[in-house]
Amino acid sequence: MQKNLTLKLLPSEAASDTTIKDYIASSEVLNPSSVSGYIINKHSIDARGKQVWINLSVTAFVNEPFHQRELQSFTFQQVEKAEKKVIIIGAGPAGLFAALQLIEKGIKPIILERGKDVRARRRDLAILNKQGEVNPDSNYCFGEGGAGTYSDGKLYTRSSKRGDINRILNLFVHFGAEEKILYESHPHIGTNKLPHIITAMRHKITECGGEFLFEKKVTDFIITNEKITGVRTG
Ligand SMILES: Cc1cc2nc3c(=O)[nH]c(=O)nc-3n(C[C@H](O)[C@H](O)[C@H](O)COP(=O)(O)OP(=O)(O)OC[C@H]3O[C@@H](n4cnc5c(N)ncnc54)[C@H](O)[C@@H]3O)c2cc1C
Structure with a gap:
């Protein structure tokens, strides 16, 4: 199953893959090993206060294999002899x-x-x-x-x-x-x-x-x- 979550983390926490997975697991009351991975959809820095926070919006893969982000693909044609x-x-x-x-x-x-x-x-x-x-x-x-x-x-x-x-x-x-x-x-x-x-x-x-x-x-x-x-x- 895939879950969309928002996390508010300290910069040191946001820099650690394991910590992010632990947060995902704890926010959904899951065993950390059930989180196979996550994709970051949005990353922003909130530096308005004394404490800097990192806001992450993620899609977590729970009890299913992790899939990498799908990148947009492009089809470039051979145009050397194109009429136009x-x-x-x-x-x-x-x-x-x-x-x-x-x-x-x-x-x-x-x-x-x-x-x-x-x-x-x-x-x-x-x-x-x-x-x-x-x-x-x-x-x-x-x-x-x-x-x-x-x-x-x-x-x-x-x-x-x-x-x-x-x-x-x-x-x-x-x-x-x-x-x-x-x-x-x-x-x-x-x-x-x-x-x-x-x-x-x-x-x-x-x-x-x-x-x-x-x-x-x-x-x-x-x-x-x-x-x-x-x-x-x-
Ligand atoms: C110093 C500086 C820093 C910038 N930094 C950023 C940034 O960090 N992020 C950002 O998003 N935007 C930045 N910009 C803005 C960004 O560069 C422009 O929005 C963007 O370059 C516009 O693209 P363009 O292709 O419309 O025009 P241009 O980039 O101006 O490209 C026009 C091209 O046409 C060529 N040309 C002009 N006249 C002729 C002619 N008569 N015959 C043949 N070729 C010609 C020029 O040599 C040029 O290569 C910056 C702009 C400057 C000046």
Whole structure:
């Protein structure tokens, strides 16, 4: 049987798997050995008072085998020879997630990015920080990964007006983020991890036949019969 429970624990208790299982057992008057495992659905920190508490909402597996969390799966198609192609301007989050969604739908994305790939971009940031020289196309705002790539990757939005946030969180996990971003109330990817995740996304996009063109700044649209049919780059 599976039971949904809410636990309020001290930070040291919440860090111990055995203690969490003991709490689950005691709150349901069970033998601890009957709890085969649990999945955390929500994790939040209450630091309003002197004593910090961890609030956990869990699904406990009682008297039945434990099943790991089911992660969302994605089917990326081979699009190299796809009839439909879409030009994406910019390899920021919007461009990368759009490219992945197009690939799921069998459409080939061609991404034009004015900056450099996420690794080469780091070298331009070092020059910026040490020598104060700004490369107008490769800096904290421009380049693969977009504006927040070299920040610490907090994912605090809970807006549901513009689509499914869980899909985005699951995509991040699919490409290497820690699973805990799926249940933490203030998920945080980490500056050191973001560039690797962005690189993994690019590898998947190109492996499926999508194209990346770096150092291609779009300067104009080509309009034919009132339709955008292409772009000009500078
Ligand atoms: C310093 C900083 C820290 C941030 N930290 C966080 C954070 O921790 N958590 C969080 O959720 N959000 C954070 N953000 C906000 C987040 O970065 C943005 O919400 C997000 O990047 C917007 O994504 P986007 O794809 O719409 O645009 P952008 O990220 O701006 O991406 C646009 C891309 O298009 C490229 N481009 C622009 N013009 C052209 C052109 N003419 N031709 C070709 N390519 C072009 C750019 O180089 C860029 O790669 C931060 C933003 C900044 C500036």
